[in-house]
Amino acid sequence: MALDSLASARILLVGSSEWVDDAATAFDERTTLLRADTADAALTLVAEQSPDCLVTAYDLPDSTGVALLGDVRDVAPTLPVVVGAADGSESAASDAIAAGVDDYVVIDEAADRPSDVLLDRTRGVLEATPDRDGHERRARQFEAMFADARTATWVLDPDGSLVRANQTAREIGDDAASAQTGGPFWTLPWLSGDERTRADVRRLVERGVDGAFAHAVVTLAAIDGPSRVFDLSVRPVDDGGSVDSIVVEAVDITDRVELERDLRRSEELHRVTLNNMTDTVLMTDEDGEYTYVCPNVHFIFGYTAAEIREQKPIEELLGEDLFDREELARRGVCKNIECTATDKAGREHTLLVNVREVSIQDGTLLYSCRDITKRKRREDALAALHGTARRFLYAETHQEIAQRVVDDAPAVLGVDAVAVYLFDDAANELRPAAYSPSATELHGPLPTVAVDDETLPGHSFVADDTLFFDDVHHADRLDNRATEFRGTTYIPLGDHGVFVAASPEVGAFDDVTRELSDLFAATTEAALDRVAREAQLRERDRQLQRQNEQLSALNRINDTIREIGRTIVRAETREEIDRAVCERLTDGDRFSFAWIGSVDPAHEVLEPRAWAGDEQGYLDCQSFAVGASDAEPSGQAAATDTVTLETNVAAGLRDEPWRTEALRRDFTSVLSIPLVYNDLSHGVLSVYADSKDAFDETARAVLAELGETIASALSALERKNALLTPSVTRVEFAVDDPTFLLSRLADQAECTVSYQGGIRQTDAGSALFLTVEGAPVDAVVDHATEMAAVDEVQVVSADENGGVVRLVVARFLAQELADHGALLREVTASQGGTELRVDVPERITVREITELIGQTVSNVELRSRRSVERPTQHDVRSTVLDEMTERQLEVVQTAYYSGFFESPRETNGKELAAMLDISPPAFYQHVRAVQQKLFTAVFEAYGLLESGRFNS
Numbered sequence: 027m028a029l030d031s032l033a034s035a036r037i038l039l040v041g042s043s044e045w046v047d048d049a050a051t052a053f054d055e056r057t058t059l060l061r062a063d064t065a066d067a068a069l070t071l072v073a074e075q076s077p078d079c080l081v082t083a084y085d086l087p088d089s090t091g092v093a094l095l096g097d098v099r100d101v102a103p104t105l106p107v108v109v110g111a112a113d114g115s116e117s118a119a120s121d122a123i124a125a126g127v128d129d130y131v132v133i134d135e136a137a138d139r140p141s142d143v144l145l146d147r148t149r150g151v152l153e154a155t156p157d158r159d160g161h162e163r164r165a166r167q168f169e170a171m172f173a174d175a176r177t178a179t180w181v182l183d184p185d186g187s188l189v190r191a192n193q194t195a196r197e198i199g200d201d202a203a204s205a206q207t208g209g210p211f212w213t214l215p216w217l218s219g220d221e222r223t224r225a226d227v228r229r230l231v232e233r234g235v236d237g238a239f240a241h242a243v244v245t246l247a248a249i250d251g252p253s254r255v256f257d258l259s260v261r262p263v264d265d266g267g268s269v270d271s272i273v274v275e276a277v278d279i280t281d282r283v284e285l286e287r288d289l290r291r292s293e294e295l296h297r298v299t300l301n302n303m304t305d306t307v308l309m310t311d312e313d314g315e316y317t318y319v320c321p322n323v324h325f326i327f328g329y330t331a332a333e334i335r336e337q338k339p340i341e342e343l344l345g346e347d348l349f350d351r352e353e354l355a356r357r358g359v360c361k362n363i364e365c366t367a368t369d370k371a372g373r374e375h376t377l378l379v380n381v382r383e384v385s386i387q388d389g390t391l392l393y394s395c396r397d398i399t400k401r402k403r404r405e406d407a408l409a410a411l412h413g414t415a416r417r418f419l420y421a422e423t424h425q426e427i428a429q430r431v432v433d434d435a436p437a438v439l440g441v442d443a444v445a446v447y448l449f450d451d452a453a454n455e456l457r458p459a460a461y462s463p464s465a466t467e468l469h470g471p472l473p474t475v476a477v478d479d480e481t482l483p484g485h486s487f488v489a490d491d492t493l494f495f496d497d498v499h500h501a502d503r504l505d506n507r508a509t510e511f512r513g514t515t516y517i518p519l520g521d522h523g524v525f526v527a528a529s530p531e532v533g534a535f536d537d538v539t540r541e542l543s544d545l546f547a548a549t550t551e552a553a554l555d556r557v558a559r560e561a562q563l564r565e566r567d568r569q570l571q572r573q574n575e576q577l578s579a580l581n582r583i584n585d586t587i588r589e590i591g592r593t594i595v596r597a598e599t600r601e602e603i604d605r606a607v608c609e610r611l612t613d614g615d616r617f618s619f620a621w622i623g624s625v626d627p628a629h630e631v632l633e634p635r636a637w638a639g640d641e642q643g644y645l646d647c648q649s650f651a652v653g654a655s656d657a658e659p660s661g662q663a664a665a666t667d668t669v670t671l672e673t674n675v676a677a678g679l680r681d682e683p684w685r686t687e688a689l690r691r692d693f694t695s696v697l698s699i700p701l702v703y704n705d706l707s708h709g710v711l712s713v714y715a716d717s718k719d720a721f722d723e724t725a726r727a728v729l730a731e732l733g734e735t736i737a738s739a740l741s742a743l744e745r746k747n748a749l750l751t752p753s754v755t756r757v758e759f760a761v762d763d764p765t766f767l768l769s770r771l772a773d774q775a776e777c778t779v780s781y782q783g784g785i786r787q788t789d790a791g792s793a794l795f796l797t798v799e800g801a802p803v804d805a806v807v808d809h810a811t812e813m814a815a816v817d818e819v820q821v822v823s824a825d826e827n828g829g830v831v832r833l834v835v836a837r838f839l840a841q842e843l844a845d846h847g848a849l850l851r852e853v854t855a856s857q858g859g860t861e862l863r864v865d866v867p868e869r870i871t872v873r874e875i876t877e878l879i880g881q882t883v884s885n886v887e888l889r890s891r892r893s894v895e896r897p898t899q900h901d902v903r904s905t906v907l908d909e910m911t912e913r914q915l916e917v918v919q920t921a922y923y924s925g926f927f928e929s930p931r932e933t934n935g936k937e938l939a940a941m942l943d944i945s946p947p948a949f950y951q952h953v954r955a956v957q958q959k960l961f962t963a964v965f966e967a968y969g970l971l972e973s974g975r976f977n978s
Contacts, residue, residue: 040068041083052141065089084111182272234260234272309389314339317389328370418553428460448523468510486516490680517547522554604636612639619714656682663698670698703737744847754865761860762885768855774809777801781853803829830923917952
């Protein structure tokens with residue numbers, strides 16, 4: 027080796043002696059020095075740093091230099107080793123030479139510069155080892171390490187680019203990807219896609235580039251495999267003071283990490299389990315002295331573990347003669363020993379103890395204690411409750427059951443103050459049916475309670491809410507502030523009443539008592555249900571006796587219906603009909619209350635418009651919402667257009683708010699009937715009775731038919747008033763709706779299409795006549811045939827520039843307006859837009875008609891409105907139209923639009939008969955009948971005929 031071999035070498039100096047520290051100063055000035063105090067640390071540095079020479083003291087803290095030499099030869103067989111000793115001996119020198127040391131140096135600490143001798147001898151060892159041998163040795167050493175199947179190894183250039191990867195490294199990720207060279211190591215495609223991990227790896231490599239050793243634990247993910255945890259180290263390879271290459275090694279420690287994590291979790295689980303489980307574990311020796319106390323001992327006994335240890339033997343805690351020692355010796359375990367123990371607060375507990383022989387440290391007996399106080403108490407209470415349930419079977423009335431509850435509840439619940447309130451549906455109140463003497467001693471007389479939200483029993487019953495109070499004096503609804511009740515419960519008994527139990531002690535109802543109270547109340551409710559069902563069966567047996575009464579009531583209803591029918595026939599206004607219906611239904615105590623309401627579309631509520639009977643402010647106390655889930659029957663009927671019946675308002679008292687208000691007014695059953703005729707709603711009629719099941723099936727059917735009769739009468743009255751109104755408001759609208767039937771026909775056929783009135787309802791739909799101008803009729807027919815809204819198309823007359831067609835559609839706007847008393851006089855549709863002309867009677871607002879049209883067509887604009895006096899001939903026209911049948915009207919309309927009445931005729935009777943699918947004689951018969959009715963009406967209107975002369 028060259029003269030500067032020491033300067034270019036890396037020396038590993040091992041030991042903690044004083045001369046080693048002096049030598050470290052000398053070596054550090056002349057070479058690259060690595061230090062280790064112990065043999066273990068030296069072996070680690072040999073494996074990780076590959077020094078050029080190892081200089082070690084003979085005496086080491088954890089070994090000897092000779093022993094270290096043997097271990098080093100297993101890792102680095104060709105590494106030069108120098109052993110130094112302050113006190114040399116032939117035995118030590120002999121052992122070192124026999125072990126294969128390269129040099130053995132005795133350090134003379136009395137010399138002026140003892141370290142110089144060590145430096146020279148080390149230089150000599152280095153120079154005695156040829157460079158080639160060193161390189162070969164290190165190469166063999168590196169290759170052996172590189173082929174390690176347990177370690178993934180990559181060799182990088184000084185700039186961090188990948189040069190080589192061993193097989194283990196290839197197996198971590200994709201083999202082809204791992205074999206890619208030339209790119210930075212941290213950009214390998216198989217590394218985790220997590221940018222944070224990539225950045226961490228890059229920082230490690232950059233430290234190696236700077237010549238520093240770097241180490242970290244990282245999580246890497248193979249392309250097709252789960253994430254793995256690696257112990258990653260980066261070691262620079264120094265070549266004469268500069269980094270020649272970088273070695274990256276990764277050891278898979280996933281299993282170790284998972285094992286450590288599982289171990290920590292297991293330890294945590296056991297710690298949490300021991301601290302939180304309710305069973306207590308104790309261990310003692312044969313003398314009963316404690317050797318182990320579970321940390322959770324306070325759960326049962328109230329003492330800390332330290333306080334338990336300070337007590338005398340376990341017999342004083344669990345009692346004498348807890349188990350048979352001979353049986354324990356024979357079986358090794360004694361199970362399910364029941365005993366009692368007193369805790370630190372003086373409370374007595376019932377325990378279930380298992381005793382087992384063990385041999386754990388100094389303990390020979392293991393006691394596992396389970397607190398079964400609540401279970402024992404529950405078992406005793408359930409046994410008492412079972413007896414109560416048996417006795418309930420023999421009770422025949424609600425009063426008997428209430429008294430049985432008062433007699434048995436103290437034994438089950440451990441409280442003496444007990445009361446049962448039963449619901450009196452006739453009086454709509456809760457009455458104290460039975461109560462214990464303690465209840466009146468603590469509370470005073472128990473009053474009858476109204477079914478409302480003002481008192482605790484009333485609230486519990488109405489809201490179906492179970493109430494438990496540690497101290498009832500904190501309750502807002504407590505009506506008797508002088509009561510000595512403290513811990514108190516109110517439990518609803520279904521629809522039957524309320525169970526009350528109380529104690530003068532605050533917090534008397536613990537978890538067990540609450541559970542038992544609920545169970546006792548549920549058993550009581552079931553018994554009350556049974557009695558109620560049996561009462562219902564007895565009631566059914568009495569139904570035959572009530573048949574005559576029901577028939578009599580039905581006769582009364584029929585009389586009422588006939589009276590109402592006679593009245594509405596003579597009525598001239600809607601108000602008169604509404605008032606008459608309500609008054610007739612409530613006359614003679616037939617029903618308690620009746621009213622008629624209309625739907626306010628803006629607010630989706632029913633607004634009353636007429637009522638009669640004992641209303642008692644019912645209409646003002648609530649809003650009759652339409653369609654709400656908890657709506658009053660009137661709102662339900664308005665939303666569904668179906669008859670809605672409530673046979674017993676009290677049956678679902680807690681479900682819907684309106685029931686409470688109805689019961690307060692003795693409205694026990696309700697029938698709501700929608701007033702609908704031809705899909706046109708005139709509101710809802712609601713009738714209330716003061717008895718349950720007041721509306722049997724027959725009564726419902728009769729009243730439902732009455733609703734149709736009333737709606738029909740209201741519709742007829744509206745049409746009559748519309749025809750007889752001397753003046754109307756003529757309103758013109760502009761419509762910009764391309765989906766409107768006439769607009770679509772005008773746009774597609776590029777013409778003008780108009781409707782001049784006249785529509786007939788047939789089995790196939792509504793037949794109407796349209797006049798076509800500006801295009802051949804065939805074009806309109808072709809487009810109309812393709813429309814889904816048109817069921818039938820027929821040409822009535824045609825010329826070069828237009829004609830008349832007859833369409834049959836499912837529904838037309840004229841019918842919607844007519845149902846509301848308005849008349850669609852004319853519709854004109856062209857490519858420029860569509861215009862409507864409507865006559866609106868005075869009693870109907872233009873706004874209502876505008877909203878109605880807006881529900882059928884879109885983009886409606888009110889253009890003009892003006893008052894128009896109807897001519898006197900209008901009565902003649904009404905008379906003729908009333909006299910004609912729909913078929914006769916269709917025949918003469920078809921004849922008129924076909925030019926039959928022109929001179930000369932454009933269409934003859936035979937052609938029209940074929941068009942109408944009737945025989946020619948039938949056609950002429952219809953025409954002559956219409957002509958006769960027309961002339962008769964005209965001549966009679968002007969007094970030209972004697973009365974009845976042409977009646978036929």
